[in-house]
Structure formats: C-alpha cells, structure tokens
Amino acid sequence: xxxxxxxxxxxxxxxxMPEGVASLVEMxxxxxxxxxxxxxxxxxxxxxxxxxxxxxxxxxxxxxxGPQGLLQTMADAIKLLTKELTGTEKADKFLYNLAPYFVIIxxxxxxxxxxxxxxxxxxxxxxxxxxxxxxxxxxxxxxLLGGWSSNNKYALIGAMRSGVQTISYELxxxxxxxxxxxxxxxxxxxxxxxxxxxGWLILQGHIPAAIAFMVFMISGTAETNRAPFxxxxxxxxxxxxxxxxxxxxxxxxxxxxxxINMFIISAIAATVFFGGWLSPFGITESIPELGVxxxxxxxxxxxxxxxxFRWTFPRLRVDQLLTLEWKYLLPINLVNLVLMALLxxxxxxxxx
Amino acid sequence: METEVLYSNFKxxxxxxxxxxxxxxxxxVLRLLLTIDGEIIKKVExxxxxxxxxxxxxxxxxxxxxxxxxxxxxxYLSANINNEAVCLAVENALQLEIPERVKVIRTIIGExxxxxxxxxxxxxxxxxxxxxxxxxxGFRDREMINDIMEETCGARLTMNYNVPGGLMLDIxxxxxxxxxxxVAHFKxxxxxxxxxxxxxxxxxxxxxxxxxxxxxxxxxxxxxGPVGRASGYSCDVRKHHPYSxxxxxxxxxxxxxxxxxYARYLVRIQEMWESLSIVEQLIxxxxxxxxxxxxxxxxxLPKGEYYQKVxxxxxxxxxxxxSTGTKNPYxxxxxxxxxxxxxxLNHIAVGGxxxxxxxxxxxxxxxxxxxxx
Numbered sequence: 033x034x035x036x037x038x039x040x041x042x043x044x045x046x047x048x049m050p051e052g053v054a055s056l057v058e059m060x061x062x063x064x065x066x067x068x069x070x071x072x073x074x075x076x077x078x079x080x081x082x083x084x085x086x087x088x089x090x091x092x093x094x095x096x097x098g099p100q101g102l103l104q105t106m107a108d109a110i111k112l113l114t115k116e117l118t119g120t121e122k123a124d125k126f127l128y129n130l131a132p133y134f135v136i137i138x139x140x141x142x143x144x145x146x147x148x149x150x151x152x153x154x155x156x157x158x159x160x161x162x163x164x165x166x167x168x169x170x171x172x173x174x175x176l177l178g179g180w181s182s183n184n185k186y187a188l189i190g191a192m193r194s195g196v197q198t199i200s201y202e203l204x205x206x207x208x209x210x211x212x213x214x215x216x217x218x219x220x221x222x223x224x225x226x227x228x229x230x231g232w233l234i235l236q237g238h239i240p241a242a243i244a245f246m247v248f249m250i251s252g253t254a255e256t257n258r259a260p261f262x263x264x265x266x267x268x269x270x271x272x273x274x275x276x277x278x279x280x281x282x283x284x285x286x287x288x289x290x291x292i293n294m295f296i297i298s299a300i301a302a303t304v305f306f307g308g309w310l311s312p313f314g315i316t317e318s319i320p321e322l323g324v325x326x327x328x329x330x331x332x333x334x335x336x337x338x339x340x341f342r343w344t345f346p347r348l349r350v351d352q353l354l355t356l357e358w359k360y361l362l363p364i365n366l367v368n369l370v371l372m373a374l375l376x377x378x379x380x381x382x383x384x
Numbered sequence: 385m386e387t388e389v390l391y392s393n394f395k396x397x398x399x400x401x402x403x404x405x406x407x408x409x410x411x412x413v414l415r416l417l418l419t420i421d422g423e424i425i426k427k428v429e430x431x432x433x434x435x436x437x438x439x440x441x442x443x444x445x446x447x448x449x450x451x452x453x454x455x456x457x458x459x460y461l462s463a464n465i466n467n468e469a470v471c472l473a474v475e476n477a478l479q480l481e482i483p484e485r486v487k488v489i490r491t492i493i494g495e496x497x498x499x500x501x502x503x504x505x506x507x508x509x510x511x512x513x514x515x516x517x518x519x520x521x522g523f524r525d526r527e528m529i530n531d532i533m534e535e536t537c538g539a540r541l542t543m544n545y546n547v548p549g550g551l552m553l554d555i556x557x558x559x560x561x562x563x564x565x566x567v568a569h570f571k572x573x574x575x576x577x578x579x580x581x582x583x584x585x586x587x588x589x590x591x592x593x594x595x596x597x598x599x600x601x602x603x604x605x606x607x608x609g610p611v612g613r614a615s616g617y618s619c620d621v622r623k624h625h626p627y628s629x630x631x632x633x634x635x636x637x638x639x640x641x642x643x644x645x646y647a648r649y650l651v652r653i654q655e656m657w658e659s660l661s662i663v664e665q666l667i668x669x670x671x672x673x674x675x676x677x678x679x680x681x682x683x684x685l686p687k688g689e690y691y692q693k694v695x696x697x698x699x700x701x702x703x704x705x706x707s708t709g710t711k712n713p714y715x716x717x718x719x720x721x722x723x724x725x726x727x728x729l730n731h732i733a734v735g736g737x738x739x740x741x742x743x744x745x746x747x748x749x750x751x752x753x754x755x756x757x
Contacts, residue, residue: 089520185401189423189738259514260586268409268512269738344580346587347514349739350423 038151062154070140073295074288075105081291081339088343115280120183123277127181132278132285134174139292142167146299147221149309149323160221161213164300165206168255171289172198175257175264178286179274190273193350194264197254200357201261204251207365211244211372212237212304215381225308230383232307238382240372245305247361247368252297253338254353256290260345261353298334299327306330396421405434409512409742412752414726416741423737428730432756439757443716448474448548448683451716456542458720459754461501462696464533465494467546472627473692473703474548477685484629485673486550491629492563492666493536493545494694495659499570500529501697502656505749509649510581512746513590513739518581525573528566532559548683550676563667567660574656582653591646595732595744598643605731606724609699610651611748615643621695633665645740648747682711698722698749722754 041061045054079094079101086093094101119128145160147153157163172194179191213219215237216227227233234241254261265273275286302308308330309323316322348356375381404415413434419427439458443451448470455466468490475482503526510518530540535556537545545552581587597607602615612619620637622630638654640647685707693702699721706715725748733741 089517090524091520269742343517345515346584346590348586349590349737351737352589
C-alpha cells in the first residue's frame with residue numbers, strides 16, 4: 033500500500049514536470065514528511081519520558097492538557113516558540129546561533145537512513161551503518177560550539193566534558209556495530225535486515241552479539257548524553273551545562289535533539305540486533321504493512337530501557353566515565369570483535 | 385585522588401568560578417568561590433551572609449517564649465529539636481521539674497523530626513549524584529511525618545510545639561496510632577532505600593573514598609553529628625549528655641571509621657534505623673500526666689550563664705544564654721552544627737573533581753539558614 037502511494041506520486045510528479053524539478057520537489061516532500069516525523073516523535077518522546085519518569089517516581093505526570101496529557105508537550109513547544117530569545121552580550125553571536133542547528137540537523141540526517149519498514153526507508157545507501165556513526169558524531173560539534181560561544185564557564189565545562197565523552201564513546205559505538213557487520217558482511221541497512229530473516233543477529237551471533245549489544249547500549253546512552261552519562265548537563269554540578277545560556281526555541285532544539293538521538297540509538301539497536309521491521313519468527317511475514325509496527329515496538333522497548341537507566345542510576349564522575357570506556361569497554365570490544373570473527377570463520381553462528 | 389598527574393605538556397591555568405548563591409547543588413543561598421584547574425578543585429571558599437537575619441540579635445530583644453519561635457527558622461529541617469534546645473536551656477535555668485510525659489513526647493517528636501530530616505537528605509543526596517528518583521521516595525515517607533506533625537500541632541515545617549515548661553498542646557488522640565503506622569510503613573521502605581541507592585555500583589564509585597575526613601580533623605574542625613561520627617569521633621549528645629528521655633532508651637550510636645562520603649551516608653541510614661527503634665521503645669509507654677507545667681507569663685532567668693546542647697539531625701546544637709536577670713537574654717549564642725561542618729569543606733574537597741565536591745557537600749547535609757542564622 034505505502035509503496036503504491038509513493039510510486040503514484042513519483043510517477044505523477046515526473047509526468048507533469050521536467051525531470052530535475054520533479055526530483056527536487058520529491059526530495060522536498062520527503063524532507064517535509066521526515067520533519068513532521070521528527071517533530072511528532074520528539075514531542076511524543078518527551079511526553080513518554082515524563083510519564084515514565086512519573087511512573088518511576090510515584091507521581092502521575094502530565095495529565096491535564098488533552099486526554100492523558102497528550103497535548104502537554106505540544107503546549108510546551110508553543111510556549112518555547114513564543115518565548116523571547118535571550119542571549120549573553122559577550123557571546124560569539126555567529127557560533128552561538130549556529131550551534132543548535134548542528135545538533136538538530138545531524139539528528140535529522142541520521143533519521144533519514146533509518147529503515148522504518150521495507151518500503152518506508154528514505155535513503156538506503158550502501159554505507160548505511162558508517163553514515164549513521166559519522167552523522168551522529170557531528171552533533172557534538174554543535175554542543176562544543178554552543179558551550180564555547182556562550183562565554184559561560186559552566187557551559188564551557190559542559191562542552192569540554194561533552195567533547196571528551198563523545199569522542200571516547202564513539203569508538204565503542206563504532207566497534208560494537210562493526211562486530212555485527214562481521215556477520216552481515218554488509219553496511220547497508222536493508223541488507224542487514226535481509227540477513228536477519230534467518231534469525232535476529234543477537235541470536236545468530238549469540239555470545240559476542242549479546243556482549244556487543246550491551247556495549248552498544250552503554251556507549252549509545254553515553255553518546256546521547258543521557259543519564260547515567262549526562263556529564264554534559266549535570267544539573268547538580270553545572271546548572272544546565274552547555275545550554276545554560278540558551279533560551280526559547282534554541283534551547284528546544286537541543287532538547288528535542290537529545291530525544292531524537294535517543295530514538296536513533298534505539299532504532300539502530302533494533303535494526304542491527306533485533307531484526308528491525310522483521311516480525312519475531314516471521315509470524316506476520318504475510319502482512320508487510322506491519323513492519324512499521326514491529327520496528328516501532330522494538331525501538332520503543334529499547335527507548336524505555338534507556339529511560340529506565342536514566343531514572344534509576346546515579347551519574348558517573350567524569351574521570352570514571354573515561355575509565356569505563358578506555359579501560360573496560362574498548363578492550364572488551366576489541367576482544368569481542370576477534371571472537372565474532374572467529375565465530376564467523378569457524379561457522380559457529382546460529383542460523384534458523 | 386586516584387588520577388595523579390605525572391607530567392604534562394600543557395600549561396594549565398587555574399580559573400575562578402562562582403557556585404551559587406543560586407545553584408542546584410548548594411541547597412539554598414550558599415555561595416562557594418571555587419578555584420578550579422580543569423575539573424580539579426584547588427580551593428573552596430564559602431561565602432556566607434545571603435540569608436542572614438540576625439536571629440541572635442533578635443533574641444536579645446525578645447522574651448524567652450518568643451525566642452523559641454525564631455529557632456524554627458534556623459535549621460528548619462530539625463525545627464522541633466531546635467525548639468527543644470532553647471526550652472531545655474530555659475527550663476534548666478529555672479530549675480523546673482518537667483513532667484515525664486513531656487520528656488517522652490519530646491523525644492518521640494525529636495526522633496520523628498530526625499527521620500524526616502534524613503529522608504529529605506537522602507532524597508537530595510541521590511539527586512546530587514544524579515539519581516533523581518530518590519527525591520520522591522524520600523519525600524513520600526517524610527510526608528507521613530509531616531502529616532503527623534500537622535495533626536499534633538497544626539504546622540508541618542516550623543512546628544513551635546515546645547514552650548518553656550512543656551508542650552504547647554497535648555498530643556492528638558490519633559498520635560500514637562499514626563506513629564505506629566508510620567514506623568511499620570517505614571520499616572518496609574527503608575530497605576527500599578538501600579536497594580535503590582546504597583547498593584548501586586555507580587553510587588559507591590562516586591562516594592567511596594571521596595572527601596575523606598580523618599578523626600583528628602573532625603575533632604579539630606569541630607565536626608559533629610553524622611559527619612563527625614562517620615570519621616570515628618563519638619560525639620552523639622544523646623549518648624554522652626542525655627536530655628529528655630534519651631537516658632531510658634537503648635540505642636546504638638552509629639559510628640564508622642572510614643570518614644568518606646559513603647561512611648557519612650551509611651551513618652545517616654543507620655541513624656534512621658536507630659531513631660525508629662527509639663520511637664518504638666517509647667511510643668507504647670507514654671506516661672499519663674500534664675503536658676505542661678506553669679511558668680510565669682514573663683520568664684526572667686536568674687543572673688548567670690547557661691548552656692544546653694542537643695543533637696539535631698545535623699549535629700550538636702548549642703544554646704548559650706547570658707542572662708542579667710531581665711526578661712530578655714543579654715546575649716544568646718547558637719552553636720550551629722552546619723557552620724562547623726561547612727568549615728571543613730575546603731579541607732576535604734580540594735583535589736577532587738566538581739562531581740566529588742557536590743557529593744561531599746551533600747553528605748555534609750548543609751542547611752543554609754542554620755549556618756547564616
């Protein structure tokens with residue numbers, strides 16, 4: 033069904049316009065669709081976070097605006113939009129204004145390669161995983177710029193921590209995904225899912241895959257700067273960290289990007305380890321439309337896991353954070369990579 | 385600390401940063417002037433005075449009954465124990481015979497106050513090391529105590545329940561039942577605190593070996609309360625100079641020798657258990673009798689100097705009264721536990737990271753109005 037709609041639009045566009053213009057219009061339309069998904073997903077995730085937090089904390093959470101508080105984040109977004117944009121006198125204006133866009137655009141670009149289902153996949157490039165890793169590290173530039181240009185010591189410490197943290201954990205994210213690529217033999221996300229038709233990768237790769245998954249979730253949480261790795265905006269230490277001097281919609285960009293990044297990390301994990309839009313044991317293989325449902329279900333389960341981390345764990349200290357990465361996760365990862373290579377070489381992977 | 389700089393190719397520069405007066409970790413209007421090298425603390429200078437209300441000067445103007453009301457506003461988390469300190473000082477000076485009933489009720493309420501204060505501290509401690517959920521757990525249990533207080537004396541935070549000579553009102557008929565209910569409830573919830581925070585690996589990493597205070601330093605800085613006891617300095621006023629009904633209950637003084645942040649944390653958790661046991665021992669045998677003995681409407685202390693110390697949730701609170709025989713004290717000095725506990729912050733925080741400073745400060749359990757008065 034979705035396939036036919038998009039194909040119809042595609043054919044119609046190319047029939048009424050010259051080819052170049054048509055593809056431009058098409059790209060714009062896709063971008064608009066993704067922007068909408070981005071906004072809705074961001075707002076929904078913020079609401080989900082608040083409800084989950086309330087659930088963990090013996091509270092009710094937002095339940096007044098709209099049914100079950102569904103419109104609460106919408107109202108918050110409107111409030112932030114109408115807020116005055118305050119800034120500091122001594123800020124480096126150009127970089128200060130540029131920083132939020134780095135963060136939000138990198139999150140949005142990563143969203144484009146996420147395979148929501150077999151058809152719902154904007155760009156299926158052959159270096160999908162590589163692209164995701166590369167794009168997700170661009171966001172840190174925005175955080176560094178924001179912290180530096182705010183001309184605020186707290187923001188600077190936050191940005192410094194962010195740089196240290198993201199650069200370190202980038203390695204673990206990359207290596208744990210690389211471990212899985214050894215099985216799939218491809219970086220293309222659709223290929224990776226295709227391979228999992230004979231069993232999700234976490235089952236195919238059993239022990240090393242489980243280790244890789246754990247490492248990925250830990251370092252993924254660290255890369256999105258969420259608790260227990262929220263050094264960057266450790267509110268009891270740094271006030272608000274790198275976005276201390278941001279207000280209104282610029283702040284909202286940082287805020288939304290954090291949630292979208294969480295979604296992206298969960299989506300990558302769901303795709304690489306849990307078969308993406310494939311149904312468990314192929315129970316709904318005859319109805320490919322359900323792909324989106326399975327994908328979102330898996331992603332949301334992992335998002336919930338990340339929220340669980342956040343609302344139950346204390347925060348690590350900045351040196352412990354680096355110790356964890358360089359002394360534990362990275363060596364484990366390297367050994368794990370070799371183990372996985374051996375597994376594939378000796379043909380010990382489990383296939384259904 | 386554990387990371388030692390052996391050599392460095394980079395020239396590092398110390399810089400100055402203001403922590404507070406509005407900062408989430410200082411729990412009030414405390415301002416810390418930090419000198420930092422990167423993340424490492426080089427110097428901590430507390431700057432006080434943002435909430436100074438000259439309570440001691442106001443005491444020189446007020447009658448003794450009025451002074452009790454001011455003490456609520458010092459350490460508002462152990463308001464009732466502060467009241468008790470002034471009342472005890474006045475009563476001892478007048479050599480009043482206080483009914484047994486009053487003594488027992490004061491002890492029970494004092495211990496409930498201590499539990500409430502530690503509940504709040506526990507929640508905030510978790511929040512300072514980044515576990516936001518603890519805050520709500522702590523407040524859930526504190527709320528029950530506040531409700532009991534509300535029923536007993538009409539106020540939840542600044543109780544004013546004690547007056548020189550006894551208690552303002554007798555206890556509410558529900559009091560005994562509700563306290564028992566709370567004790568039963570809290571006994572099931574206190575292990576939950578351990579499950580949520582104490583056993584957590586990250587929490588232990590953050591606190592064990594951080595902000596170590598030796599016994600000698602604890603004594604020389606005048607540390608008291610859980611801060612002193614975590615360093616092995618036995619300084620529980622309830623044990624060494626029992627007042628009210630503390631001489632007839634058995635309880636253990638929570639003592640540890642490590643002196644680090646984690647030890648201070650454990651001391652407070654153990655104190656909650658001890659307080660529960662004290663309440664349990666007393667709640668069933670509150671003696672019958674008067675809740676108050678008559679005093680003159682205008683209390684005039686005989687000429688002389690009087691000192692009374694009590695154990696608040698933060699440590700030793702001393703009340704020093706110089707009377708010239710008039711209706712006001714000539715001079716009234718509070719020895720507040722928070723002030724001396726804050727004074728050692730620089731000593732134990734230097735060399736740690738910003739995160740360590742926050743965790744250390746949380747276990748000093750500072751209440752700023754207590755320090756500034």
